[in-house]
Amino acid sequence: MPHVHHVEQFHGLPVFTFPPYADPTDLPDAGAVAWRLHCGPYPTDEPSGSYWKRFTESVGLERVRALILGSPWYDDQGGDSLDELIGLRARFTGLRAVFLGDLEYEEAMISTIELEDLGALLDAYPGLRELAVRGGDGLAFPVTGHANLRVLRVESGGLPPGAAAQIAAAHLPSLERLELWLGDEDYGGGTTVEDLAPLLAGEGKPALRHLGLQNSLVQDELAAALATAPVVRRLTSLSLSMGTLGDQGARALLEGQSLAHLRELDLSHHYLGEDMMLRIWTELEPQGVRVNLTARQQEEDDAYVEEGEPRRYIAVSE
Structure with a gap:
């Protein structure tokens, strides 16, 4: 489907995918890109919660302006990617744009991309200027x-x-x-x-x-x-x-x-x-x-x- 593809730019910024399978090297300036977090369509031995942990420890979250969440992940305590984002609102002080569900057709049919109540996200980020979601369920x-x-x-x-x-x-x-x-x-x-x-x-x-x-x-x-x-x-x-x-x-x-x-x-x-x-x-x-x-x-x-x-x-x- 030509209308459903990974975004290449978001909130006026080029998209950079945080490396899912290796320790990051040569990362761009935290405020110069839209950060895409996506574990990919294939399983990995690394707990998905560790992916989020490596990102939060490697990037200055206070300077992140735009964030894109692809495939969801779950930590050992049962929290999901949106829970993690809301929980770190005190560190994402410069966040202005969020994209949820950046998945292509080969990764998930659009009607099966699960979303949820977005009220808590908007309450947590009163300074948010752009919100995009893909899915509907x-x-x-x-x-x-x-x-x-x-x-x-x-x-x-x-x-x-x-x-x-x-x-x-x-x-x-x-x-x-x-x-x-x-x-x-x-x-x-x-x-x-x-x-x-x-x-x-x-x-x-x-x-x-x-x-x-x-x-x-x-x-x-x-x-x-x-x-x-x-x-x-x-x-x-x-x-x-x-x-x-x-x-x-x-x-x-x-x-x-x-x-x-x-x-x-x-x-x-x-x-x-x-x-x-x-x-x-x-x-x-x-x-x-x-x-x-x-x-x-x-x-x-x-x-x-x-x-x-x-x-x-x-x-x-x-």
């Missing part, structure tokens, strides 16, 4: 507010509707970019327009400038809701990519409120007809909106679909 976001978070990205093949609703309702006054991969109901998704009502109404996120509601099977319904949603008026970019957007949703979007203020509209991986694609280009491009209509998909006949109707697929599920 077990994800919860019971966060009433966080003053400094600017970027939130959830990459999922099935984002739990409850978590999506919690994110939509959260008070995040500094949030500038929000990207949600909603996913497939068969893999834990099922988010509806109603679940996202506070977000669409523009509540709780006054600084929001980019909104991505992506990888969704209800892309037409989302497009129709965005056609009148107050949140659109403050955006500079909007993404409905990776999903099942068709002519019906695109027509509603074009015939709703003006989109001329947008700098970018990403509709890539779509099911639009050629006439609709041409209409989008001719109406929006002259107004200065950069439109991405790449990766056009074809509906597929599926014998398992009721009455033999063609089926549309999202970009990332399994």
Whole structure:
């Protein structure tokens, strides 16, 4: 899956993987890279808790700005990698960005990457500015507010509707970019327009400038809701990519409120007809909106679909 790969840059920093199997040598400056902790897909004789211990003893944690957690590990006392991170909040004084679940498809199917309640992490790090997670199984976001978070990205093949609703309702006054991969109901998704009502109404996120509601099977319904949603008026970019957007949703979007203020509209991986694609280009491009209509998909006949109707697929599920 081209959308699911190890990150090479995070929080504006190049990624450096802390060596999992040997004593580290020639390590970069602690604040110059995003540190990736990943034990790899193959077993090792070293207890995984020792990997974390070597990292915390070799790197000046107070200077670490960005941290990426790949495969999870567990220490002898049963604590996991997220527990360890929360427990060291007094030492990670400069931490501003965290990525959880940086695994590729060969290492784990995206719907099986286990996440958890992120409330404790955000409580422990009130200075966090960027949070990205990949997965969805077990994800919860019971966060009433966080003053400094600017970027939130959830990459999922099935984002739990409850978590999506919690994110939509959260008070995040500094949030500038929000990207949600909603996913497939068969893999834990099922988010509806109603679940996202506070977000669409523009509540709780006054600084929001980019909104991505992506990888969704209800892309037409989302497009129709965005056609009148107050949140659109403050955006500079909007993404409905990776999903099942068709002519019906695109027509509603074009015939709703003006989109001329947008700098970018990403509709890539779509099911639009050629006439609709041409209409989008001719109406929006002259107004200065950069439109991405790449990766056009074809509906597929599926014998398992009721009455033999063609089926549309999202970009990332399994």
